[in-house]
Amino acid sequence: MSEKRQAPPTVRLRRLAAMLRRLRTAADLTREEVTERTGINGVTLYRIEKARARPQKRTLTALMEVYGASEAERSDLLAAERHSQDRSWLRPYHAGLSERYAAYIGFEAEARTVRAYEPSFVPGLLQTERYARAVIRGALHGAGPSEPGARVAALMERQAxxxxxxxxxxxxVLDEAAVRRVVGGRDVMREQAEHLLRIAEEPEICVQVIPFGAGAHTGMAGGFVHLDFPDPRDPELVYMDTPAGDLFLESEAETRQFRAAFERLRAVALAPRSSADLLAEVCRS
Known part of the structure; x- marks a missing residue:
């Protein structure tokens, strides 16, 4: 019998975890000291602070007491706890996706800004359906039988x-290789480049290309996505799809590092208008 699939965390559960970590730090307490004062199991406390477990009401109450949380902080914590299991973004076909990719979809669904860098292919939010199918066929090795179709369905929904x-x-920000590599055939690539040209005209979308002539740059190590959220209490997040599996980075130092890296990539890339000129060239090729 297969193990029960663990539900991915939500933005609100991450907010709750981040608030509890900040309160513990402000109270100058270690996890071990909190365990001694409250009787809460150390492993349980670790899982709560890592957004891997939702605290029971009595556990949350005990933590608020030992941290000396103010009335406003208590109100925020209780609200985050009430909504920490809200998964309104889930769809039936998400069961065919890997746990971490499903989690990413949830985070992206609540994000304010997505900063995406890709060296090898067009970012998912900008892919046409035919291009997406070609990428998945070529790159998604080891996937279950339902995952390719579920990924395409999820991608089309994400773009809404x-x-x-x-x-x-x-x-x-895309490396020039991402728009020059022929994925799915020349017709598919031409359609994809035309789509990039059209969508880049939207006021909330900016597409830039790093030309081959830029030489070595920060992004040559691999792609990543940086997310921030409308509520400043929600920690920023970095997501990377690696050969070893999907990876989330959540510490303030890590997210700050990748946000700075993204700005360096934007500085190296062609300006949006010049990037459009390069894409138009791809359309003609």
Whole structure:
């Protein structure tokens, strides 16, 4: 019998975890000291602070007491706890996706800004359906039989956020290799380049290309996505799809590092208008 699939964390569960970590730090307490004072199991406390477990009400109450939380902080914590299991973004076909990719979809669904850098292919939010299918066929090795179809369905749904109200803000930087590599055939690539040209005209979308002539740059090590959220209490997040599996980075130092790296990539890339000229060239080729 297969193990029960663990539900991915939500933005609100991450907010709750981050608030509890900040309160513990402000109270100058170690996890071990909190365990001694409250009797809460150390492993349980670790899982709560890592957004891997939702605290029971009595556990949350005990933590608020030992941290000396103010009335406003208590109100925020209780609200985050009440909504920590809200998964309104889930769809039936998400069961065919890997746990971490499903988690990423949830985070992206609530993001304010997505900063995506890709060295080898067009970022998912900007892919046409034919291009997406070609990428998945060529790159998604070891996937279960339902995952390719589920990924395409999820991708098409994710793109609806670009036309929502308010729309998702997307800042995308691509290496020239991503638009020069022929994925799915020349017709598919021409359609993809034309789509990039059209969508880059939207006010909340910026597409830039790093030309081959730029030489070595920060992004040669691999792609990543940086997310921030409308509520400043929600910690920023970095997501990377690696050969070893999907990876999330959540510490303030890590997210700050990748946000700075993204700005360096934007500085190396062609300006949006010049990037459009390069894409137009790809359309003609």
């Amino acid at each position: 956020a670009l036309g929502a109200s308010p729309p998702l803000r997307l800042r995308a």
